[in-house]
Amino acid sequence: MLGLELERIYKDFGSTRAVEPTDLEFREGELTALLGPSGCGKTTLLRMIAGLEAPSGGAIRLGGQEITARPAHKRRFGMVFQSFALFPHLNVQENIVYSLVIAGIPKAEALQKGARLLDLVQLGAFATRRIGELSGGQRQRVAIARALAQEPAVFLLDEPMSALDAKLREDMQVELRLLQQRLGITTIVVTHDQREAMTMADQIVVMSQGRVEQVGAPKAIYDRPQNAFVADFIGKANFFDAVIEGSRLRVGAALIAAGELRFVSGAEVCVALRPESPYLDTAEVEGTQLSATVTFVRDVGPVRDIHLDTEIGPMVVECSRGETGRDFVVGQRTQVTLPAAALHVFPREQRRAA
Amino acid sequence: MLLRLFSRVFLGLCAIMVALPIVVVSGAALNSGRTMFFPPREPTLARFGEFFITEPVWTQALANSIVIAFCSAFLAVLLAWPVAFGLWANNSRASRLLAGLGSMPFALPPIVFGVGLGFLWAFAGGLGTLWAAILSHAALFLALPLVTISIGLQSIDRAHLDAAATMGATRAVTFRTVVLPQTIPYTISGFFFALVLSFNEFIVTFFVSASAYSTVTLQIFNSLRNGYTPTMAVAAITFIVVSVVVFSAVARWGDLPRLMGAEPSKT
Amino acid sequence: MSDVTQASVVPRRQQSAAAGPAVPARDHGRILRQLLWGVILVLCVAPFMLVFVISLGHKIEGASWELGFSFENYRRVFVGANWPEEITYLYLQKLYYSLYYALIAAVLAVVTAFPFTYLLTGLSRRAQAAWLVFLLSSLSLSEVFIVMGWDVLLSNRSGLPMVFKETGLTQWLKDVGWFGQLREWGLANPRNIKFKTSVLATVLTMAYLVWPYAVILLYPPLSRLDRTLTEAARTMGAGPWTVMRSVVLPSLRLPIFGSVLLLFVFLLGVYVAVTVFAEPAKQTMAVSVYEAVRGNTLNAPFGAAQAVVLLITAALFLVAGQWLSRRGS
Structure with missing residues (x-):
């Protein structure tokens, strides 16, 4: 089935380009996360999809039909705003049935539907509360129910978790994902939190400086970042600069074995290494061994971050509990093994700070 | 500790100073004779009867004051709304100029505006009519609802407008269902500010009434040189009570500190 | 004016994308806009224009006037009617007193209102609202009533002079010899002290008149003053007075200056207090x-010329103030 398609959509504000020409596809019933640091154009992209911002060029199609010129109030894509934008002069129930009432649906019918939506977001007892009396989490549920009331073709959420505290955020991510799967609604979530994106999304669109850096399933993006920006922004990574020497990487005096390389010898590259991929003090794994000194140990319970000083520079290695039984103390000497497959190699100039 | 005591005393002194002439005027209203004394001699409430019921000079003046105040405040709000809205929606040079021109009479010495209005109505033929006074006060106090409504419009989260649009609301529907309800308290506040100030206004009324009719403030001013009578003090009390009631209402239903320019309260 | 014709009833940002243009609504918008401009030009701008136009005219017999084009009235304001044979500064002197009273009263009001407002903004929101009700009531109270109240308070037969006499204060002043000094200042008659009519009474009443305004003007900047600033200063060892002098006052220099200026301009137009209290x-x-337009002399063009002078003086001060504050910030 055809979902929502963007074709060469771009946006200029005056002389600055907020969104570079972008092609994207949002499959029906899937949840896509637009992920990137603030100012990367993800919210502008979402607002263009909602019809709140007119694209400077390009086309938007829904189910194969062009809707680029259709105004927001005719698209009627339900949207949850960062601040939730609940109307303070209306109570919970009135907020939820707002779209139905202005569409001229009889009040009784609208209220009936409103009650079902309230149950859906588990706020049945709050129908007549004022917005000011609700907690952040409750407000978010109201905002979600309100956006869903009109049964939108596409459901949009702009940083929906940013107003919630950390604990609640994780619960709501799971809850929202379950709700979305149950309703089978095409959903687009804007977020700057990669954990949030990975928790909820079928497809992640990583953006930076108005450009799409990579599109793919969460795991694919994590395991196979296409460039240094994605490697840095999604998850953590150790970075070091290297020069290609055949099938190996030269970093200072050290030579490190790498997997398949698409670079000629002498090319300057940037290497990313996830902190969970190196091994400490083991001879059983294949890979390049480097000697290292422990400089700091950060123990946060389920995992320990071991900060090392190695031949090729500082490095952080993450050990989950039980993986290595032994303790590490600052100043201790150790061996770190870098498996060739764990090294992600990118051209040097691509690296930009996230 | 000493500082706290000092601030208490200082606030108290300020309260006494502000209240002092009001208290004196109020006390003088209880005089039974024709002259003002404080403290009052032979306290009586007869003056209240004179003011509200028996003396046609005062009752007519009171009626005029009320008509002018209500009509001009209503008109001021009616004029201020589109100006404030244009300012908020477009913020163009033209809308800023319009708002500036509309606020000018309130910002400049009222005696100049009063003289000018006197000339204006002499030309237009409205001198000495109530409607001229109504229009004049509406122009003079236009700035007040203009300011309160602007504050109200600014307090609307622009995301609310976007939210309404994504739910199928056209501009007109958004205005009716989102903008208007959220600015009603501010509109009412503006109305009351204009109402109370019009009620108390003197200079402009003086120039546009051309002695054809009188309002309470005019009546008091006219008898200024003949010496005060306790009935005038009754008028003063009435005015104070009206002001306190109106502003208490604004404070009760609107956010008075916010209207006066404090940070929005976090509730 | 092209902006004006581009009528819209909704924020531009939304306009760009939401609802397509409805042609009839746009027409209505334009008519409404033109009507609004018309009304405001007639009601708010025309009176000032008329004052200016009529100030160039001259008086004719029978308390009427006709339009003209001469600066005769202005000449009379600045150097007297019989210039150049004889120069009189009678009206410039009146302008001088306007400025004199207004300046002292404005400074007095702001100086006393400032500590009050500072303390007020430290109170709870409820207490602030109560105070504001009280102040707004006092502020909206007609000049006429306030003058009436002070007149009763300061009059010789009742009020403060009576209090002075009854409590023996008058006698005490006579005993220590300060009474003579008060008489020289015009604040006493042979038997008792008197406040009417004097510069002191005029200025005090005028200051009182605008005191609530001063609070209202100082309220926004003071309530938005970042209290962590003063707290930071206190943790660094500054006492309350040092905090006030080194942190609060400097950061509020502009609002204080602006308040004095606005009150000053407002006080230029005060009428009742001056007629009652000034010599x-x-x-x-x-x-x-007032006298020229509606009072005994009935010379409207001359009154208009004085009004224009007053207006220009006010405008000059406002512009100069703007300029100074822009340089200061």
Whole structure:
């Protein structure tokens, strides 16, 4: 089935380009996360999809039909705003049935539907509360129910978790994902939190400086970042600069074995290494061994971050509990093994700070 | 500790100073004779009867004051709304100029505006009519609802407008269902500010009434040189009570500190 | 004016994308806009224009006037009617008193209102609202009533002079010899002290008149003052007075200056307080305007010319203030 398609959509504000020409596809019933640091154009992209911002060029199609010129109030894509934008002069129930009432649906019918939506977001007892009396989490549920009331073709959420505290955020991510799967609604979530994106999304669109850096399933993006920006922004990574020497990487005096390389010898590259991929003090794994000194140990319970000083520079290695039984103390000497497959190699100039 | 005591005393002194002439005027209203004394001699409430019921000079003046105040405040709000809205929606040079021109009479010495209005109505033929006074006060106090409504419009989260649009609301529907309800308290506040100030206004009324009719403030001013009578003090009390009631209402239903320019309260 | 014709009833940002243009609504918008401009030009701008136009005209017999084009009235304001044979500064003197009273009263009001407002903004929101109700009531109270109240308070037969006499204060002043000094200042008659008519009474009443305004003007900047600033200063060892002098006052220099300026301009137009409390020789231009237009002399063009002078003086101060504050910030 055809979902929502963007074709060469771009946006200029005056002389600055907020969104570079972008092609994207949002499959029906899937949840896509637009992920990137603030100012990367993800919210502008979402607002263009909602019809709140007119694209400077390009086309938007829904189910194969062009809707680029259709105004927001005719698209009627339900949207949850960062601040939730609940109307303070209306109570919970009135907020939820707002779209139905202005569409001229009889009040009784609208209220009936409103009650079902309230149950859906588990706020049945709050129908007549004022917005000011609700907690952040409750407000978010109201905002979600309100956006869903009109049964939108596409459901949009702009940083929906940013107003919630950390604990609640994780619960709501799971809850929202379950709700979305149950309703089978095409959903687009804007977020700057990669954990949030990975928790909820079928497809992640990583953006930076108005450009799409990579599109793919969460795991694919994590395991196979296409460039240094994605490697840095999604998850953590150790970075070091290297020069290609055949099938190996030269970093200072050290030579490190790498997997398949698409670079000629002498090319300057940037290497990313996830902190969970190196091994400490083991001879059983294949890979390049480097000697290292422990400089700091950060123990946060389920995992320990071991900060090392190695031949090729500082490095952080993450050990989950039980993986290595032994303790590490600052100043201790150790061996770190870098498996060739764990090294992600990118051209040097691509690296930009996230 | 000493500082706290000092601030208490200082606030108290300020309260006494502000209240002092009001208290004196109020006390003088209880005089039974024709002259003002404080403290009052032979306290009586007869003056209240004179003011509200028996003396046609005062009752007519009171009626005029009320008509002018209500009509001009209503008109001021009616004029201020589109100006404030244009300012908020477009913020163009033209809308800023319009708002500036509309606020000018309130910002400049009222005696100049009063003289000018006197000339204006002499030309237009409205001198000495109530409607001229109504229009004049509406122009003079236009700035007040203009300011309160602007504050109200600014307090609307622009995301609310976007939210309404994504739910199928056209501009007109958004205005009716989102903008208007959220600015009603501010509109009412503006109305009351204009109402109370019009009620108390003197200079402009003086120039546009051309002695054809009188309002309470005019009546008091006219008898200024003949010496005060306790009935005038009754008028003063009435005015104070009206002001306190109106502003208490604004404070009760609107956010008075916010209207006066404090940070929005976090509730 | 092209902006004006581009009528819209909704924020531009939304306009760009939401609802397509409805042609009839746009027409209505334009008509409404033109009507609004018309009304405001007639009601708010035309009176000032008329004052200016009529100030160039001259009086004709029978208390009427006709339009003209001469600066005769202005000449009379600045150097007297019989210039150049004889120069009189009678009206410039009135302008001087206008400025004199207004300046002292404005400074007095702000100086006393500042500590009050500072303390007020430290109170709870409820207490602030209560105070504001009280202040707004006092502020909206007609000049006429306030003058009436002070008149009763300061009059010789009742009020403060009586209090002085009854409590023996008058006698004490006579005993220590300060009474003579008060008489020289015009604050006493042979038997008792008197406040009417004097510069002191005029200025005090005027300051009182605008005191609530001063609070209202100082309220926004003071309530938005970042209290962590003062707290930071205190943790660094500054006492309350040092905090006030080194942190609060410097950061509020502009609002304080602006308040004095606005009150000053407002006070230029005060009429009732001056007629009641000022000595006949020390009346202001506002009173003179009133006398010329509606009072005994009935010379409207001359009154208009004085009004224009007053207006230009006010405008000059406002512009100069703007300029100074822009340089200061």
